[in-house]
Amino acid sequence: MAPDTGEVALVQAEEPVVQEQAVGTAVAQTYRKLGDALRRGSFPPGSRLPGERDLATSLGVSRSTLRVALGLLNDEGRLERSSQRGWFVAREVVGEPPSTLQSFSEMARARGLTAQARVLQMRERPATFEEAERLRIAPAARVVELRRLRSMDNVPICLDVSVVANAPALASLDMTDRSLYEALEHECGIRIARSSYTVRADAADEQTAELLGIDAGAPVLIGDEVAYTADETPVLAGAMSYRSDAYRFQADLFRPL
Known part of the structure; x- marks a missing residue:
């Protein structure tokens, strides 16, 4: 998690409602399982689903039940059927990620709290060998190090240490009570996509x-992270030391079909 990152929380995609009374419990359950798999990206857009026999076995249902569920997803435009090649995921379907990355400030706002940040140190310096490897930059390349105490409603929550590459303008910014993610995006043109x-x-x-x-x-609890832009360029490495009584890491883990 980026040094300005707080919690990973599940973002549920909205699924069309299928009434069990209309299609039967087995079909409705199969429809939901397949819909969840599509949402999570278990079957990428444009990919071919396993054969009906194998897919029905993995879901524990009959092929007739499976076909009805597949037909419902086909009617919604989420699957496409080829009479000779089988079932395919529609290319326009984009799977929702199972988790979303929040900054510390976003996490506070979501709880109706005010995030604060007290700058302990801000400096530009050469990267260490370890930092250079993590950020894919030359050893001793210039980076900005930011150390802050992060609080919510004046209660100290974590000690935040961030090392940022390719953002020299960051060193001149006042990062008191400011989101690092937002400052990087608005002032440095760097948008964090994943961590x-x-x-x-x-x-x-x-x-x-x-x-x-x-x-x-x-x-x-210490969260170590490397944060990346959308083109997979690492731009931030850091660690956040949280009070164990003030932070809970949450994630949803999925098994493939």
Whole structure:
């Protein structure tokens, strides 16, 4: 998660409603399972579905039930049928992602809270070897390092450390009480599209504990991330150290059919 990132939350795509009374429970359930698979991108646009026999077996239904469900999706324009080649996902169908990336500020606003940010350090410096590898830049290339204490309604939530590449204008901005994602997009022309994010537990050191208002050695959750633009260029690497009593990581995990 980007150092300005908070929580990953499920975004449900709206599905057309199929009444069980009209088509039967087995058909309705099969329709929903296939619809969820299309929404998640388990079958990419333009791809061919498994054969009816294999697909029916994997869903645990009869081929006749499967065909009715496939026909409903075909009527909605989400699937296309070739009499000789089978069923295909319509090319115009775009799968909704299972999760959405939120900045710390967006996460606060969604809860009706006010996000604050106190700048602890802002500097331009050479990238370390590890940062250069993560951001795919030359060793010692110039990066901007931003350290901030993030709060919601004046309650300290996390210590935020961000290292940003290819955004020298960031160093001249006042990042007090401002979203880093929004500043990058509006002031630097860099829009974050996705984040590779891991969470690990650790014990707070004395400095982190003092800033977060907890005891030294108390548990913290550390989110390490690399954030990318839409063309898969890594632009931000960082870590957020959250109070364990103030942050919950949420994600929905799916198994393929």
